Amino acid sequence: MVKLLLLKIKPVILITVIPALLLPTQSASALGLGRYGGSYLRSPVGATAFSTGGAQTASAGYLCSWWNPALLAMLRQKKLTLGLGYRPMGRTDGYLAFELPVPPRVGVGLSLLYRGIPLIKGLVDEQEYPLDDCAYETFSLKVGFAYLIKRNFTAGFNISILYQSLPTGFEDDGNIIYSSVTEIGGIDLGVQFVPNKKLSYGLVLKNILAEFQWEFTDENFSPIYQDTLPASITLGQELKTTLLDKPFIWTCDIIGYVFNSRFRSLERNHIVINNGFEWQKWKMLFIRAGIRDITLNSDIIHDSGEYAGHFTLAVTMGFLLDLSTALKGKDLKLNYGVATDKVWAGLDQQLDFVFSF
Amino acid sequence: MSLIPASRKIVILFSLLLFGTVQSGWPQYTPTNEIVSNDIYRVEGSSDTLWMLTTKGVNFTTSIIDSPIVWSGFKNVSGFNISYANGTALIFLQTNSYPNDIWHYSHQTGRHSIISLEYDMGAFEKVQQVDNPIVLLAVDAAWCNNAFWIACMDGGLAKSDVSGAISSIFYPGLDDSVFTFSSFLPVNLSIDSLNPPSKTKRIIAVASDDSLVWAACDSALWSFNPTDTTWLKVNDSIINIQEYFDIEVRSQNDTTTVYSFVSVKNGTDTDTCMYVYNPIRDRWNKFIDNAENITSIAVGAKDYVYLLDREQGDVLLYKDTLPGISLDPHVPYAQYVDNITTSINNRITEALTVNYDLTDINYAISGNDTLFQVATTIGLLYSNNEHYDEVNNIPFKFASRKVPLASDLGKTYAVPGIINNYHPEAYFAYNLAKDDEVTIDIFDYNMDHVVKVVDSAPRLAGKHRTTGRSTDVDKDRWDGTVNEKPVPPGVYFYRIKTKKGKRSFGKIIVAKN
Numbered sequence: 001m002v003k004l005l006l007l008k009i010k011p012v013i014l015i016t017v018i019p020a021l022l023l024p025t026q027s028a029s030a031l032g033l034g035r036y037g038g039s040y041l042r043s044p045v046g047a048t049a050f051s052t053g054g055a056q057t058a059s060a061g062y063l064c065s066w067w068n069p070a071l072l073a074m075l076r077q078k079k080l081t082l083g084l085g086y087r088p089m090g091r092t093d094g095y096l097a098f099e100l101p102v103p104p105r106v107g108v109g110l111s112l113l114y115r116g117i118p119l120i121k122g123l124v125d126e127q128e129y130p131l132d133d134c135a136y137e138t139f140s141l142k143v144g145f146a147y148l149i150k151r152n153f154t155a156g157f158n159i160s161i162l163y164q165s166l167p168t169g170f171e172d173d174g175n176i177i178y179s180s181v182t183e184i185g186g187i188d189l190g191v192q193f194v195p196n197k198k199l200s201y202g203l204v205l206k207n208i209l210a211e212f213q214w215e216f217t218d219e220n221f222s223p224i225y226q227d228t229l230p231a232s233i234t235l236g237q238e239l240k241t242t243l244l245d246k247p248f249i250w251t252c253d254i255i256g257y258v259f260n261s262r263f264r265s266l267e268r269n270h271i272v273i274n275n276g277f278e279w280q281k282w283k284m285l286f287i288r289a290g291i292r293d294i295t296l297n298s299d300i301i302h303d304s305g306e307y308a309g310h311f312t313l314a315v316t317m318g319f320l321l322d323l324s325t326a327l328k329g330k331d332l333k334l335n336y337g338v339a340t341d342k343v344w345a346g347l348d349q350q351l352d353f354v355f356s357f
Numbered sequence: 358m359s360l361i362p363a364s365r366k367i368v369i370l371f372s373l374l375l376f377g378t379v380q381s382g383w384p385q386y387t388p389t390n391e392i393v394s395n396d397i398y399r400v401e402g403s404s405d406t407l408w409m410l411t412t413k414g415v416n417f418t419t420s421i422i423d424s425p426i427v428w429s430g431f432k433n434v435s436g437f438n439i440s441y442a443n444g445t446a447l448i449f450l451q452t453n454s455y456p457n458d459i460w461h462y463s464h465q466t467g468r469h470s471i472i473s474l475e476y477d478m479g480a481f482e483k484v485q486q487v488d489n490p491i492v493l494l495a496v497d498a499a500w501c502n503n504a505f506w507i508a509c510m511d512g513g514l515a516k517s518d519v520s521g522a523i524s525s526i527f528y529p530g531l532d533d534s535v536f537t538f539s540s541f542l543p544v545n546l547s548i549d550s551l552n553p554p555s556k557t558k559r560i561i562a563v564a565s566d567d568s569l570v571w572a573a574c575d576s577a578l579w580s581f582n583p584t585d586t587t588w589l590k591v592n593d594s595i596i597n598i599q600e601y602f603d604i605e606v607r608s609q610n611d612t613t614t615v616y617s618f619v620s621v622k623n624g625t626d627t628d629t630c631m632y633v634y635n636p637i638r639d640r641w642n643k644f645i646d647n648a649e650n651i652t653s654i655a656v657g658a659k660d661y662v663y664l665l666d667r668e669q670g671d672v673l674l675y676k677d678t679l680p681g682i683s684l685d686p687h688v689p690y691a692q693y694v695d696n697i698t699t700s701i702n703n704r705i706t707e708a709l710t711v712n713y714d715l716t717d718i719n720y721a722i723s724g725n726d727t728l729f730q731v732a733t734t735i736g737l738l739y740s741n742n743e744h745y746d747e748v749n750n751i752p753f754k755f756a757s758r759k760v761p762l763a764s765d766l767g768k769t770y771a772v773p774g775i776i777n778n779y780h781p782e783a784y785f786a787y788n789l790a791k792d793d794e795v796t797i798d799i800f801d802y803n804m805d806h807v808v809k810v811v812d813s814a815p816r817l818a819g820k821h822r823t824t825g826r827s828t829d830v831d832k833d834r835w836d837g838t839v840n841e842k843p844v845p846p847g848v849y850f851y852r853i854k855t856k857k858g859k860r861s862f863g864k865i866i867v868a869k870n
Contacts, residue, residue, distance in 0.1 A: 034800060034807035037845030042803045089850055089862060091802070117848060120864060123774025127394045127413060128760045128786070131774060136848045136866070166846055168868035169777050172413075173433075179846075179868065214846050216777065216868055223778050225870040227845040310806050342804040343852060345862050 032310065033257065033270055033295065037212065038229035040115050040138055041162075044292070045095055047083060047350040050337025051318025052276025053290020055251035057236025058192065058202035062354045063097050065109035065144030068202045068236065069156030070190035072107030073146035075099055077331070081111075083352025088345040090117040095352070105148035107156070113140040116165075125170055134167040134176040142188070152194040160186035160210060168216045179217045186210025186229070186261065202236040210261045228260045247280040251290075271296040276316070286320040293342055312342040331356040386431040386460075386469065392416050392758035393432050397732040398716045401441045404723035406464070407730060408441050409737060415439075415448060419464060421728060422741055426756060431469065434460055442500030445519045447472075447507070449495050459495055459507070461521035472521045499565035502583035506570045508560040514572065514581060527586055561601065564615070566608035569636075571615055573601035578617065578634065595686055596632060596641050597622045607656040607677075612637070614677070616644065616654060616662070630689070631664075633679070642679060643689045655720035658727055662691070665718045671696045672718055672731060674748055700751035701731065704738060762788040762826050764819055766861035769853055775866045776837040783865060784834035785810075787853050788819035789827040794856040799835060799849050799865070807849060808839045813856065837867040 033042070044054035046063045056067045062079045064071035078100040085093035092115070099109030116137035123131040140163070146156025162183040169177035190204040212227040233256045241248050255272040259265050276290030292314040299307035318337035324330060332355050339348040394413035401408045408417045416430035436448035448460040459472040495515070497508040507515040513528035562573040570581040576598060578591040602618040615634040620627045631644040631651065645651075650668035657663055660677045674694040684690055705713065717732040729751075731738040736757030762768050769787040773780050785797055797811040811833055819826045835851075837843055846868045854860040 032806045034803075034805035035839055035844065037847070039801035039803040039805060039845075039847065042805070089864065117864075120848070120866075122770055123864070123866070124770050124772055126773045126780055127396065127758065128770075128772055129413070164847075166848070166868060167775060167866055168846065169779065170773070170775055212845075214868075214870075216846075216870075223870040225843065225846055225868075312804075312806075343800060345804070345850070345852075 032268075033230075033272075036230045036257075036260075036266070037227035038207065038210070040164075041140065041207070041229075043087075043115075043348075045093070045111075045113055046081070047085070047318060047335035047337040047352045048288070048320070049276075050085070050339055050348065050350040051288035051290065051316050051335070052251055052278060052337075053253075053274045053292040053314075053316050055236065055253040055274040055276040055290065055292075057190075057204055057234045057253045058200045059236070059238035059249065059251045062099065063095070063111055064099055064107070064146075065097065065142045065158050066111045066113070068190040068192060068204050069109075069142075069144035069158040069188060070146050070154040070192040070202065070204075072099055072109050072144050072156055073101070073105060073148040073154040074192065074194075075101040075107050075109075077101070077356040079109075080355045080357075081352055083335075083350060085348065085350035087348040088341050090119060092116060092118055093350060099144075107146045107148075107154075108144065110141065110143045113142075114138070115140070120167070123167075123170075125174065129174060131170050131174045132176050134178075135165070136167065137165045139163040144188075146190075154192045156190050156192075158188045160184075160188070160207075162186060162210065162212070164212065177217050179214060181212045181214050181227075183210055183212050198240045200238040202234075202238075204232075204234045204236070206232045206234065207261050228262055228264075230257050230266055231259055231261045231263070232257055243279055244281075249278040249280075251276045251278075268297060278320075284322040284325065286322075288316075288318045288320065288337070290316040292316055292339065314342050314348075315340045386414075386434050389414070389430045389432055390428060391430075392428055392736075392756065393430050395736045395757045396734045397737055398734075399436075399439055400717050400719045400730045400732045400737065401439045401446070402719065402721055402728065402730070403441065404721045404726035404728045404741070406441070406444075407728065407737075407739070408439055408446050409732065410434075410436055410439055410448065415460075417446065417462075421739065436460060438497055440498035440500070440505065442505070443503075443519060445505070447498050447505060447517075447521075449497070457494055459521070463519065463521075465519075470521055472517070472523065496561060497563050499563040499570050501565040501568070501570045504583065506563060506565070506581070506583065508563040508572060513560065514563070514570065516583075527581065527588075562603045564604050564606035566606050566613040569613075571604055571606055573604045573617065576600055578604070578615070580636070591634060591636075592639070593634075593641060598632075599627055602629075603654070605654045605656055607662075609658075616656070618648060618651065618654075631691075632686075633677070635679075641686050642684055643687055644677070644691045645675065645689050653718050655718040655729070657720045657729070658722055661694070663697075663718050663720060663729075665715055667715060670715050671698050672701070672715065695748045697731075697748055697751055699749040700753055701738060703750075704753040704755055705733070705735070759825055760786075762786060762819065764788045764790040766853055766855070766859045769861045769863050771835075771851060771863060771865040774864065775868065776835070777868045778870065781869060782834050782836040784828060784830050785851060785853060785863075786826060786828050787833075787861065788825070789816060789855065789859075790820075791818050791857070792816070792821065793818075793859075795827070795833075796854050797833060797835075798852045798854075800852065801844075801849055802847055804850070807844060808835070810835045810851075835865070837869050843867065843869050 044050050045066050049056040060067035060071050062081045081097040083095050094114040097111035101107045118135045120134045141161040142158045144158035146154050148154050165178055165180040167176045168179040187208040188206045193201045207229045210229045214225040216223050234253055236253045239250045253274040257270045273294040274292045279287045294313050316339040321334040323332040335352050337350045394411035396412040397409045399410035406419045407421045414430055414432035415434045416428050418426050418428050420427050435451045437451050438449040440447045444464040446462045450458045450460055461472050462469040495507050495509050498505045505517040507517055513526050515523050515526045517523045559575050560572045564571050572579045580589045599620045599622055605616045607614040613636050617632050620629050629649045630646050631648045632641055633644050634641050650666045651664045652667040653665035655663040662675045662677055664673045673696050675691040676694055678692050713733045713735040715733055719730045721728045728741045736755055738753040740751050740753045742752055766787055771783040772786050773783055776783050794813045795816045796813055798809050799807040801807055816827045844867055849865050850862055851865055852862050
């Protein structure tokens with residue numbers, strides 16, 4: 001199995017990693033992914049993704065409209081998902097998705113994600129007086145559509161509506177001033193190819209045309225910030241095999257950040273590699289694990305010390321619990337995922353229920 | 358119409374349609390026992406009592422020489438000037454409507470109240486004889502003859518006792534007209550035959566010696582005798598004064614000296630300078646030239662005068678050595694001694710490493726006790742132990758608002774917590790239990806690294822620093838940019854970690870373009 005895995009990995013690595021390594025470098029501390037907007041969108045959504053290293057592009061069984069809209073056309077059942085999550089520093093997630101096949105060839109779905117920090121405490125003004133409690137909140141809606149082009153090939157897209165509300169100022173008495181922004185029309189494009197029963201590939205281009213035009217609330221003037229999000233190209237793979245005679249699935253996503261949503265080159269290119277595993281050892285309980293956010297860039301060659309200083313990854317694990325037996329045949333699954341935070345600030349957790357009917 | 362004959366001494370008395378109402382307990386002024394803000398813009402007081410006006414409220418203490426100082430104060434009291442005498446403070450409140458109110462505090466009772474000045478605008482207009490009169494505005498006060506004399510722009514001097522009650526107002530003019538308070542009309546006169554006195558004389562500053570109140574009006578200096586309520590205009594024609602900006606009085610050894618900030622005509626130009634007036638000799642002399650940047654004066658002991666040059670951030674020390682012989686009144690005579698910048702920088706450098714401004718100075722003398730105060734935007738310098746021969750080594754003490762921080766990174770925060778175009782930078786407040794090396798990084802919402810703010814820099818434990826915390830305010834700060842470009846708006850996380858393995862995370866919000 002290992003040999004099989006390596007055979008599958010090798011061409012992917014050659015295609016994606018080497019060009020990144022050969023690109024000229026700038027100071028890593030100044031040009032990491034943290035430099036770009038839309039950071040709240042880069043975290044995985046869904047407990048399955050959380051537990052499998054965030055590698056779901058080729059294998060998402062739900063939240064397809066989020067991960068790869070092309071997967072919507074491969075659905076066999078309607079799916080209703082409800083989930084929530086909590087991460088260090090008060091970061092909170094809540095999500096809802098509904099997806100359904102429209103025979104014979106179409107699939108549609110929508111996913112709604114709340115992500116933010118509903119209670120920000122402890123901020124102070126310039127004299128160290130406490131400010132009022134405040135909140136950072138985002139809502140992201142993706143509406144997806146897919147078409148089964150051939151038996152083993154689908155294509156799809158989704159359109160996003162993204163909203164953010166952010167504390168942007170404060171008054172003398174500690175009252176918080178908020179600004180908000182809405183972006184309508186970011187597009188994800190995806191294709192899914194299933195060459196055989198064991199292998200699947202997905203390719204998704206995300207955040208095309210997505211940008212925020214902030215206009216900060218201020219009584220004296222309205223400063224504007226144009227936040228053009230980085231687009232991403234994700235190549236996902238799902239390999240089904242066995243481990244100790246039990247089904248074993250390996251998923252891998254390689255995410256490339258090369259240009260922004262307006263197709264202008266980023267100041268620096270990055271490759272992010274996510275890997276996940278699912279072992280269906282028991283009928284009702286699947287074990288999951290993964291490694292997420294392995295970032296590659298040209299610092300590996302040009303400034304290895306700087307690269308090593310900023311290298312981080314997250315370790316993930318979780319499980320699926322099939323509740324169908326307990327619910328007299330209703331197809332309900334509970335997914336739970338936990339991941340280490342990249343800077344070890346704590347543990348990320350997500351929990352969701354997926355009802356298929 | 359018969360008027361009391363005009364004479365050089367003018368008394369016009371108004372009774373109380375212009376009345377003072379005393380109200381107790383203004384609910385929005387929250388009491389506190391800590392310094393409300395380090396951004397101090399006015400200081401006033403005596404040798405043992407100190408008042409500060411700050412951007413967040415007022416503070417006072419009656420134990421300035423004690424250690425530690427016991428502070429009291431009120432948040433949200435917003436005044437542009439303060440007068441203190443005889444255990445009573447008057448703060449002239451900033452307001453968007455007129456007339457403004459006066460915040461009154463009595464140390465004897467421990468109570469504060471609001472003095473509201475109200476008057477009949479229509480009647481007042483008849484006196485002023487202008488279509489759009491400048492409305493009543495209380496700007497300053499001086500203590501003399503057991504009363505406060507409140508200077509009002511376009512209102513004369515209002516007499517107030519220590520309780521804050523205003524009983525009458527005295528108006529400088531040219532006629533001996535007595536005006537009743539209820540109608541602002543002369544007694545026994547009809548409106549038709551009204552012949553009002555000269556137009557309003559705006560009083561912009563007052564000061565006092567033991568027996569007189571000195572009032573600087575737009576272009577004239579008056580003395581007012583509270584005992585017989587008579588006015589005397591000072592003859593300043595020799596100086597060709599165009600405008601008075603401020604006055605201060607030294608009253609020592611039975612000698613009164615009136616220091617005046619004025620603009621004088623000089624050919625086709627006008628110069629801003631400082632003149633002194635000696636009432637006994639009825640003589641004017643130029644103290645210094647080029648006083649455009651002088652914003653505050655403090656009269657010290659032993660003929661010393663301190664001047665705050667806010668433009669240069671200096672406090673200049675002069676000696677008032679006016680000789681007995683007559684001098685050309687237009688030749689500056691003050692003897693420059695030195696500036697006290699070295700003493701200030703010695704103290705401030707020890708405490709903090711941050712830019713600051715000097716905003717006000719005050720010198721209080723009570724018998725053999727003195728208290729010299731220098732207000733800054735980061736705290737208060739004060740000294741009750743002057744060394745004139747060691748002007749570069751004045752032993753200043755420093756009082757500032759200190760928010761205690763738990764050591765060992767127990768509590769940290771960004772100051773301020775939101776970076777925007779108004780607050781373009783923030784520093785990170787933290788405290789170490791032991792001397793250590795500190796690294797500060799910024800991460801985005803997804804915990805991707807944004808920028809390294811501080812890289813393995815040595816920092817002292819808070820217990821080894823005057824501020825009580827380890828923060829180097831100049832270096833432990835971030836302006837929300839990377840390579841001078843603002844980062845996208847959002848919530849970011851900072852991590853402070855030490856070489857010894859301690860870590861602390863916190864939030865900082867960026868919203869700037």
